[in-house]
Amino acid sequence: MTTQEPDRFDRVDWDEISRSRWFDPSINGVGVLATAIPLLLVALYDWLVLDERTPTLDPVGLGWDVGTVDYLFLFTLSLFAFYIVLPLFQHPRRTRYYWREFRRNRPAVVSLGWLGVVFVGGILGPFLVSAPEQSILTGYQPPVFLSIDESYVSTCVGDIVGGRCQGTWRHPLGTTAGGKDVFAGIVHGMTISMQIGFITTTIVASIGIAVGTVSAYAGGWVDEVLMRFVDVVLSFPTLLMFLLVLYIYGAGLGMFILVFSAFAWGGTARYVRSKSLSIAEAEFIKANRISGASTYRVVRRHVAPNAASSIITQLTLLIPGFLLAEAQLAFLGLGDSAIPSWGQLISAGRSDLSFAPWIVLAPGMVLFLTILAFNFLGDALLDALNPEAEAENA
């Protein structure tokens, strides 16, 4: 056997490792572009060629009408896939280390599993489970293994035993007053929740990181102006502002996402600023500057990646707030009543609470568990991604 010669430092081809030309996208960037361009083309086709009534995918024989929110959602999904998931595969050793750290926190592992269910359910669910449909005759069907007094239901899908209608597997979580299947409603609500979570996070992250890093690096009056602007953004009562916009213009899911992300980035910007200020003090940044790196390069290649872990944690803890806000508005009857979100289901069942509690309880528990899971996950990510925080605990 020949002995393999170890790599030597002076023989490394640096051009292979560091990419120095101004436009030389990584595989991640190529992936995002490869999905974004066809998406943009379809959107343009939808906007310019097809008339308003024709579903977007009609020419291929599918009846799915893609809306603005859907385009944004697909785009953010590709960002997530190429900039969060793919790097985990590109650096298996680091991923294994994170996983070892993360695994020690049991509730967080369970939370990740639950969020995985919501994620997959939100993406594949609408293709497998048909949208809940109105059918007055089969209203108030109880969930499987439960029963309801015969007098409340007009037609019982299951058997009637001793004057009580029994639940069936056709409606595993029962139906609402209008006969909408609660389980189907929850699955479709997962899509809405995932859309809200992904799109708002992407918008908040891009504005927050841009403002935060620019503020930290420019310093001086730019920093002062940007941070005072952040103060104004933070003083806005977002919910009330949204109510005002809703009252004046009317609003759907897209407007909800826009207004809430437009007022939510303040905290992220402040956080990113303080984080990048502390990283900028580090020795390796000075070394970078001395070797002649441009400000853009320092920020993009060194400050942003080093701040990324804490930013991700902070964003994880923002998502539940958005989900809660949507549910609250839907509950007040001020949300987009055309979309089957969890909040809509909760508000639909509110008046029937005393005899048909499942209509409120099932989506309410799902909402509660999802918010809880995001909180546990954020807590665990804080420990796993940030070794300093752990050293403090020990």
Added chain:
Amino acid sequence: MGFGRYVVARTLWAAAVSLIITTITFLLLAAAPNPQVQEAATQAALQGGDPAEAAERARELRGLDEPLYVRYADFVRGVYTLDWGWAESRSQPVTEALAQGLYYTAQYSVPWTILTVLIGPLVGVYSAANMYSWKDHAATGFAFFGYAIPNFFFGIILLLIFGVWLEAIPIVYNTDVPVFSVRNAVQLAVPVFVLVTGSIGAIMRVSRNESAEFQNADFMKTAKAKGVSPLRAYAYHVMRPTLVPLSTTLVGQLLALFLGSSLLVEVVFGIPGIGRVTYDALIAQDTNLVLGSTLAFTFVAVVGNLLEDIVFTVLDPRISYDDR
């Protein structure tokens, strides 16, 4: 910069923020079609009149035909002199409607705030003192539960259990009960409980994590070595430095909760407070009242942030005024 100058500068800034928010609100309103003008046009069209002329008359009546800057000056003067107009849906001035709402909102907000501010840091520090024991885990579990459960959902569930099944509390809030009476305390107990569980979680977490840092600090070792009683050690040497970072989050979080939750909790429990007034005004399309309550909430938030920053500098003398 001295303390006095800092307070003045900070107060001026708060005034500027309130003016910016007022301006944005005005622009939002000015850019939108006025529902009352549209209504007048529809009325005229239905009665065979000229809708354009009726719309013009309605605009003139409300001063909408004047140039934008005149209307803006009027609007700002009205806002700052508390001349907030007439609430058509309630047939009373907007300020009076809001004051009536505030009377009921205060009845549950005051006990809620006091309980949260008292219990939150106490439990947090206690759980840091017993870190990783079952008490700490129980407190952490409770904090996460309260933080994660949607207030309105929790309220509905408790109303179902105690109101419908056990019949221990009235389902609809009764306004005839005197403020300081047992019956009022009973009917407000559940809303206050819901709000406290919702707001206490975050405060418990922050105070637990912050005070954990001071547990093993040198001054704590010195205090213990001198034989200071644990109670005194925690009260004087852990609680005080913990309150400083806590105060930065406390006011902001309480305000956010106050704005969001008061609306929902009042709708769920049927309390005719300020949130309920806003909600009804929205439903009844009463522009003046919607605007008034939005501005009222906004000013509360601005003043709250101002107080928070000032209290922060008083609590922690190490902070220099120039850095902030």
